[in-house]
Amino acid sequence: MSAVVDERTSVGRLGDSITRPDGTAKVQGSFAFSSDLSAENSLWGATLRSPHPYARIVSIDVTPAYRISGVEIIVTAADVPGKATYGLITQDQPVFASEFVRHVGEPVAAVAADHPETCRRALGAIVVTYEVLEPLTDPERAIDGSHPPIHPDGNVIRHQRIVAGDVDATGEVVVEGEYEIGMQDQAFLGLEAALALPDPGGAGVELHVATQWLHEDRKQIAACLGLAEDKVRLALGGVGGAFGAREDISLQVHACLLALRTGRPVRIQYSREESFLGHVHRHPARIWMRHHATADGHIVKIEARMVFDGGAYASTSSAVLINGITHTQGPYKCANAVVDGYAVRTNNLPCGAMRGFGVVQACFAHEGQMDKLAVACGLDPIEIRLLNAIETGDRLITGQVIENVAPVARCIRDTAALALPDEPVGGHDGDPMRLPGGAGRTADARHIRRGIGFAVAMKNLMYSEGFDDYSTARCRLANGVVTLKFATSEVGQGFVTIAGQIARSVLGVDDVVLDPIDTGVGSAGSTSASRQTWMSGGAVNAACQKVLGLLFAHVAATNGVEAWSLRIDGSDVVDASGAFRLSVVEATSAISFDETVEYRHKPTEDLDENGQGDCHTAFAFVAHRAVVDVDPELGLVKVIQVATAQDVGRALNPLSVLGQIEGGIAQGLGLAVMEEIIMTDGRIRNPSFTDYLLPTFLDMPNVVATLIEEPDPIAPLGAKGVGEPPTISSTPAIVAAIRDAIGKPLDRVPVRPSDIIGLV
Amino acid sequence: MSDQMSDDATASARVGWNEQYALHVNDEVREVRDAWVGESLLFVLRERLGLMGTKGACEQGECGSCSVMVDGELVCSCLVMAASAVGQRILTIEGIAPIGAPSDVQRAFVDAGAVQCGFCTPGLIMAAHDLLERSVQPSEIEIREELSGNVCRCTGYGRIIEAVQRVSVNRRAGAST
Numbered sequence: 001m002s003a004v005v006d007e008r009t010s011v012g013r014l015g016d017s018i019t020r021p022d023g024t025a026k027v028q029g030s031f032a033f034s035s036d037l038s039a040e041n042s043l044w045g046a047t048l049r050s051p052h053p054y055a056r057i058v059s060i061d062v063t064p065a066y067r068i069s070g071v072e073i074i075v076t077a078a079d080v081p082g083k084a085t086y087g088l089i090t091q092d093q094p095v096f097a098s099e100f101v102r103h104v105g106e107p108v109a110a111v112a113a114d115h116p117e118t119c120r121r122a123l124g125a126i127v128v129t130y131e132v133l134e135p136l137t138d139p140e141r142a143i144d145g146s147h148p149p150i151h152p153d154g155n156v157i158r159h160q161r162i163v164a165g166d167v168d169a170t171g172e173v174v175v176e177g178e179y180e181i182g183m184q185d186q187a188f189l190g191l192e193a194a195l196a197l198p199d200p201g202g203a204g205v206e207l208h209v210a211t212q213w214l215h216e217d218r219k220q221i222a223a224c225l226g227l228a229e230d231k232v233r234l235a236l237g238g239v240g241g242a243f244g245a246r247e248d249i250s251l252q253v254h255a256c257l258l259a260l261r262t263g264r265p266v267r268i269q270y271s272r273e274e275s276f277l278g279h280v281h282r283h284p285a286r287i288w289m290r291h292h293a294t295a296d297g298h299i300v301k302i303e304a305r306m307v308f309d310g311g312a313y314a315s316t317s318s319a320v321l322i323n324g325i326t327h328t329q330g331p332y333k334c335a336n337a338v339v340d341g342y343a344v345r346t347n348n349l350p351c352g353a354m355r356g357f358g359v360v361q362a363c364f365a366h367e368g369q370m371d372k373l374a375v376a377c378g379l380d381p382i383e384i385r386l387l388n389a390i391e392t393g394d395r396l397i398t399g400q401v402i403e404n405v406a407p408v409a410r411c412i413r414d415t416a417a418l419a420l421p422d423e424p425v426g427g428h429d430g431d432p433m434r435l436p437g438g439a440g441r442t443a444d445a446r447h448i449r450r451g452i453g454f455a456v457a458m459k460n461l462m463y464s465e466g467f468d469d470y471s472t473a474r475c476r477l478a479n480g481v482v483t484l485k486f487a488t489s490e491v492g493q494g495f496v497t498i499a500g501q502i503a504r505s506v507l508g509v510d511d512v513v514l515d516p517i518d519t520g521v522g523s524a525g526s527t528s529a530s531r532q533t534w535m536s537g538g539a540v541n542a543a544c545q546k547v548l549g550l551l552f553a554h555v556a557a558t559n560g561v562e563a564w565s566l567r568i569d570g571s572d573v574v575d576a577s578g579a580f581r582l583s584v585v586e587a588t589s590a591i592s593f594d595e596t597v598e599y600r601h602k603p604t605e606d607l608d609e610n611g612q613g614d615c616h617t618a619f620a621f622v623a624h625r626a627v628v629d630v631d632p633e634l635g636l637v638k639v640i641q642v643a644t645a646q647d648v649g650r651a652l653n654p655l656s657v658l659g660q661i662e663g664g665i666a667q668g669l670g671l672a673v674m675e676e677i678i679m680t681d682g683r684i685r686n687p688s689f690t691d692y693l694l695p696t697f698l699d700m701p702n703v704v705a706t707l708i709e710e711p712d713p714i715a716p717l718g719a720k721g722v723g724e725p726p727t728i729s730s731t732p733a734i735v736a737a738i739r740d741a742i743g744k745p746l747d748r749v750p751v752r753p754s755d756i757i758g759l760v
Numbered sequence: 761m762s763d764q765m766s767d768d769a770t771a772s773a774r775v776g777w778n779e780q781y782a783l784h785v786n787d788e789v790r791e792v793r794d795a796w797v798g799e800s801l802l803f804v805l806r807e808r809l810g811l812m813g814t815k816g817a818c819e820q821g822e823c824g825s826c827s828v829m830v831d832g833e834l835v836c837s838c839l840v841m842a843a844s845a846v847g848q849r850i851l852t853i854e855g856i857a858p859i860g861a862p863s864d865v866q867r868a869f870v871d872a873g874a875v876q877c878g879f880c881t882p883g884l885i886m887a888a889h890d891l892l893e894r895s896v897q898p899s900e901i902e903i904r905e906e907l908s909g910n911v912c913r914c915t916g917y918g919r920i921i922e923a924v925q926r927v928s929v930n931r932r933a934g935a936s937t
Contacts, residue, residue, distance in 0.1 A: 023870035024862055026878030027885055029813020029853035033878075036812040069774060116803075117796055189817040189825055189879040189913050240815075240879030241913050272818045433901050492877025492914045655873040655919075662916030663876065689822035689911070697904040700917045 014505040014717065017655035020497050021514065022490075034210035034237025035193035035269050042195070042265035043072055045258045046119035047251070048109040048126050049277055050101035053135035053347040053682025054150060057099060057128060060109065065125040070114035072262050074126065079257065082226030086249050088216065092153050093313035093350070095224050095253045101130070102150055102312035103349055104683050105277025112258040112266050135347035135682040139286070139309045142344035150312070150347060157310050157343040158318040162325055162611025164397040165336035171292030171300035175372035179289070179365040180748035182676035183309075184282035184667075186354050187694055190240010192250050192270040192278060196259035204231030205256045210239040212246045212489045215523035224253045225260065232256070235518040242491035243667070244353030245279040247528055248315050276687035280315045280352030281677055283308040283343075285324070287365040292336075297377040297387050301336035302369075302397070304328045308343045308351070308361070315352030317343040322465060322607065322615065323358030326398050330366040331408045331458035331621050332388035337397040339611065347682045353528055355667060355727045359459050364749060367455040367732035371739070381454040381736065382416050385623075390458065399612040404720075405712045407647050408621045412456055414645035415623040418704045421641045425450060425629055436629055436636035438698050443631045450640070453626045453736025457729035461721045462531040462601055462617040469531070469617070470600040472522030473539035474515075475503065475547045478592030480571075480585030482507055482544070485515040485596075488524035488536040493723060494656040495532050499540050501652060502717070506544035507551070508568035508584045522598060530620065530721025533652065538716030539599035546595040555587050599716065618714060621647040622725035624665070624733035627701075630741040635753025637673050639699070639734055645706040649720035654707060657722050662703045664726025670695045671727075672734035676750050781846050785809060786855030797843055802826045804842035805852060813853035813882045817911075824910030827883035828852045834890045836909075853882035856889060864927050865889050872923035876914035884910045888924050897928055 012018030025031035062074040077084065077098035084098070085091045097106050111122045136147040142155035149155055194209035204227060211217050214234040222232040239246065251268045259266040270278055285308045292301040306324050310317035325341035354360075374384035389408040395401050426445040427434040435443035463469040474485040482503040490496045500512040515521075524536050548568070555573050556563035565576040574581045605613040627640040642665050651657045667675075674693040678685040686692045711718025731749055738756065739746050746755055776797040783790050783804070790809050805811045805828070814837055817825040821836040828837045829851035857863040862870070865888050875881050884907065891898060891906045898906065903924050904917075912920065 017873070019870050019873070020875060022878070023875050024860075024866070026875050026881050027866035027869045028857065028859055028862055029882040029885075030859055031878055032812070033815070035816070036806075038807075115796065117798060187913055188877070189815070189823065189911065190877060191817060239877060240817075241877040243913070272820075427901075431901060433905065439905065494876070659873050659876055659915055659919060662918040663914045664916070666916035667913075688820060689818040690820055694911050694913065695916075696908040696911060697917050697921070698908045703916065703918055 012501055012504065014501050014652050016501065017653055018497060018501065020494060021500065022496060032238050033190050033240050034208060035191065037195040037208050037237055038267060039195060039197060039265035042267050043112040043114065043262060044116050044119050045110055045112045045255055045266045045268035046116065046123055047107050047254060047274065048123045050097060050104060050106040050108055052101055052130055052132050053104050054133045055101050055130035056133060057097060057101065058131050059129045061127040062109065064127060065111065065122040068118060068122050068125060070118035071122045072112045073258060074109055074111045074122070075257055075261060076109045079261065080224060083223040086220040086224055086253065087314055088248060088316050089318055090153065090314045092151060103347055106312065107254065110254040110258055112262050137346055137348055137682045139307050139344045139346055142346055143307065143342055151345055155345045157314050157345055158321050160321060160325060160341050160607060160611060162337055162339040162397055167336065167338050169292065169301045169336040172295045173293045173373065173376045174290060175369060175376050176290040177368050177372060177747060179287045179368055181285045181361045181364055182750055183284040183351065183679065184354060184671050184675050185276060185677055185692060186243035186245035187692065188241030188243055188245060191272065191275050194237060194251055194255045194268055196255040196266045198259040198263055202260045202263065205260055206233045206235065207252060207256055208235045208237040209252055210237045210246060212242050212491060212528055213526035214487050214489065214519050216526065217249065217252055218519055220249050221252050221256055225256055233519055235516060236489055239489060239491040242527065243355045244357065244528060247353045247526055248280050250278045272689060273687040276677065276684060280350045282354035283310060283317065283320055283351040283361065285309070285361040287361060289365050289369050291369045291373055293373055293377060295377065297373065297379050297384050299332055299334045299388050302328055302334055304339045306341040309346055309348055310343045311346060311348045311350035313350045315350055317351065319464065320358040323460060324362045325611065326615060327359045327362040327458060328366065329397055330363060331390045331456050333390050333394055334397055348679050349677065349684060355664065356724050357529065359457065360671065360728050360731065363457045363728045364732045367729065367736065368747065371736055382412060385412050385456050398607065398615060400614045400616060402619060404618050404714055405647065405649065405710045406619065406621060407708050407710055408456065410708055411621050411623040411645045411647055414706045414708060415625050415643055418643040418706065421627055436631040436638040437634060442634055443636065447633060448629045448631055449741040451628050451630065451737040451739065451741025453733045453740055455729035455733035455736060456623045457621065457725055459530065459620050459725050459728055460616040461534060461620055462529055464604050464615045464617065466604055466606050469525055469535065470598050471524040471535040471539040472596065472598050473536060473543040474521050474596040475540070475543035476592060476594045477507060477547050477551065477588055480509055480588055481511040481513060482509050483513045483515060484540060485521045486524050486536055486540065487517060487519060487521055488532055489527040490517060491527050493527065493660065494653065495536060497656055498533065498537060498652045502537060502540045503544050506541060506548055508571045510571065521596065530724045533719050533721050534715055535599060535601065537719065539597055541716050542597040542599050543595050546597055547593045550593040551587060554591060555582060620720040620725050622729055624729045626733040626737040628734060628737040628741060630738055630756060632742050632756060635756035637738055637751065639669055639701045641701050641704065642730055642733070643704040644726065645708055646722065646725055647708045647720065648722050649712040649715050650709050650718035651707050652717060652719050657707060658705060660722045661705050661726045664723065665703055665730045666695050666700050668727045668730030669700060669734060671749050672731045673750050779843055781843055783842065783845060783850060784848065785811065785850045786852060792842065799842050800838050801840040801842040801845050802837040805837060811852050811854050815879055815882060817879065824887060825880050825883040827886040827910065829886065829890065834887055853885060856885060864930060865892065868923040868926045872919045872926060874915060874919040874923040880910060880912045884912065884920060892924065892927055896932060
């Protein structure tokens with residue numbers, strides 16, 4: 001039943017491309033994902049959801065559902081024993097809607113029954129009477145106050161300005177643009193799923209769940225259940241991808257509540273449609289930018305206005321907004337700026353974290369601007385970016401000075417130096433499969449136009465704005481075997497691989513055992529914000545280093561050598577003279593060491609009213625170049641190649657880094673040309689994999705990647721997070737390539753066939 | 761959504777809820793008892809036969825996560841009614857290789873870095889085995905076309921293509937020696 005990674009990892013030290021410790025189980029189908037967990041006598045849970053974007057609940061009658069054989073219990077808002085609402089930053093989202101529903105798909109009730117089909121019928125039998133209200137769907141109406149508040153907290157989630165330098169500064173060259181970013185879904189494959197196991201007498205509950213942050217879930221669940229946190233135990237159910245969508249609560253409280261009320265284990269698994277309704281998405285955004293520059297292309301001032309549509313509940317919108325506006329300049333020097341940013345509440349689907357977290361939106365706009373600036377100044381897209389490339393020691397528009405390694409110019413040059421595809425349109429063999437439209441065989445090769453686009457990004461790493469951001473790890477060493485314990489969510493990114501590499505490198509052991517990932521140790525923080533390599537890697541490293549100190553002291557005391565002179569050489573402890581050598585296995589045969597460490601990064605600050613403050617922890621950089629073929633008659637795009645050079649600090653596992661780069665680019669490609677949740681009047685029109693298009697093998701091109709390894713002295717292992725940057729500037733690079741191919745401005749993503757043909 | 765069962769039906773009167781049949785799965789005959797007639801092959805494999813290696817991710821045949829072989833043909837088990845698969849030979853991921861002794865395709869996926877979250881992986885292993893049975897030396901475009909019914913959200917596909925190519929090379933090298 002356990003979904004934890006609990007097997008010995010393969011041998012390998014830092015820098016090795018070793019394979020995943022859970023790889024064999026995953027390819028054999030024996031790895032237990034959260035949806036694979038069941039228990040004796042368990043029930044199925046399911047959720048009744050609002051069909052309306054905005055309505056008042058007049059009445060709920062559950063009695064017809066209770067007449068269905070196999071139905072055990074139905075719960076509504078009235079049954080929530082603790083706090084009625086939850087949320088990551090502000091607790092504004094109801095466990096179940098009571099007075100109002102504020103978005104399509106908002107939970108209204110939950111049922112537990114003997115079979116998923118019984119659940120479905122029970123949901124259909126619950127009678128909810130709604131008074132339908134006019135939804136607020138236009139973010140501008142949330143800002144201008146023309147729609148009454150749809151929530152007691154109001155329609156503006158956060159408004160923040162940045163005012164930097166000389167606001168009256170002007171440049172000889174001025175370029176302006178309005179950009180729009182559509183709502184993207186994380187579309188992880190492993191749907192939301194959990195198994196809740198009640199303690200006898202309902203004293204507590206154990207939840208096995210796919211999540212990004214066990215301890216934060218526990219805090220919110222316990223509050224809603226009215227239980228002490230130690231009565232709620234969470235274990236990581238195998239996670240089938242996350243990408244931000246598992247940072248918020250979805251089914252956690254519902255599953256626990258049903259289990260506590262029935263005294264039986266309860267499984268909940270979302271359908272794909274429900275998943276689209278039941279988790280937060282990437283914020284759709286509208287961004288206006290005006291860049292002022294000198295005639296030779298140096299940026300003088302940036303003005304911007306950004307509006308992020310947060311949907312019905314706050315989630316992490318306020319943090320997404322701050323990421324967006326503080327990345328207005330991108331990886332470019334800029335002394336003067338005026339930026340106005342809003343995150344607003346509407347009756348659209350709630351939005352929150354997705355890979356890139358506000359920076360995806362900002363980057364699409366600033367990179368569109370850089371290309372416009374290049375044209376206006378008579379430079380090429382690479383020259384304008386090199387001219388303005390930010391460096392270590394430069395001051396951002398927030399006043400924060402970049403302390404990290406910042407190889408922006410190198411990212412740009414190395415990307416530009418990668419070989420362009422040698423294949424002509426249609427490939428050397430003229431196979432129509434290689435043309436836009438692929439298997440549809442619709443394109444005429446003579447009409448296809450090729451384009452090349454370039455884009456560069458900066459991304460903050462870790463949490464910002466004064467958040468107490470830490471991770472915990474425990475290291476035990478006995479008989480030459482290291483056992484590591486942490487609550488770091490493994491979502492596919494491969495932390496379980498590098499954790500073992502760190503322990504082997506620090507302590508000179510071959511055998512590393514990973515304890516189950518659960519709340520039996522302190523918080524690791526979230527698997528998000530490209531932070532776990534740095535944070536949990538830092539915690540594992542610190543715990544191992546502490547054990548190493550104890551090991552050396554023990555070896556010194558028992559062998560008459562000086563502790564300060566000892567170091568690890570391969571699998572042995574040796575002294576500086578080389579005369580003393582003892583294997584770690586022998587040294588720990590009769591003694592064990594056990595240390596738990598909390599690792600914290602340097603504190604950050606809130607932004608003041610002018611958006612000034614050292615709000616971020618660290619930054620990583622990346623450049624992308626895209627080559628596309630476009631069929632201008634049918635509006636179809638085929639991405640031929642994406643090239644990238646990424647600042648990774650130090651690649652702890654190069655194969656794993658490459659996987660993040662290729663996977664991240666695929667999601668960036670999706671946003672560029674195909675992925676969008678389409679909302680009409682607050683209703684989602686495409687909640688399925690038939691209608692929400694994901695990149696397939698045929699949509700994704702070959703990726704050519706260079707890792708820029710300049711170990712960052714600020715990072716505990718020299719390594720920067722690598723997960724988000726690939727998703728960020730790949731999108732604007734692809735759109736720039738399409739613009740290059742067809743000569744149209746294209747100011748929104750995803751680029752649709754109608755945008756290319758010119759129907760809209 | 762029309763219910764075939766009246767809301768106030770009792771358990772004993774539930775029509776279509778006590779189906780008995782046998783499926784031929786991974787060279788074994790597996791009895792299915794007291795099943796609802798509307799259950800998909802995916803549901804029956806997982807929930808009634810305990811074969812959890814086959815994954816459900818879209819329920820409409822778009823993502824390939826639930827791929828199994830039925831009478832030698834690669835199908836999405838979410839689209840097959842379990843009761844209609846009686847008499848057919850079903851092969852699931854559990855039937856590809858014994859636990860602890862992965863197939864060449866499975867090993868290549870691990871070694872090439874083709875696995876991240878792993879949710880799509882069993883379906884892709886089924887599809888890759890099927891492809892490599894039919895095509896000894898698939899070209900890159902052929903691999904892309906043949907596997908395009910299987911969606912992966914983590915990897916961007918590059919390492920998966922690499923894994924399939926490695927198997928193809930190794931099999932041909934093995935065959936020629």
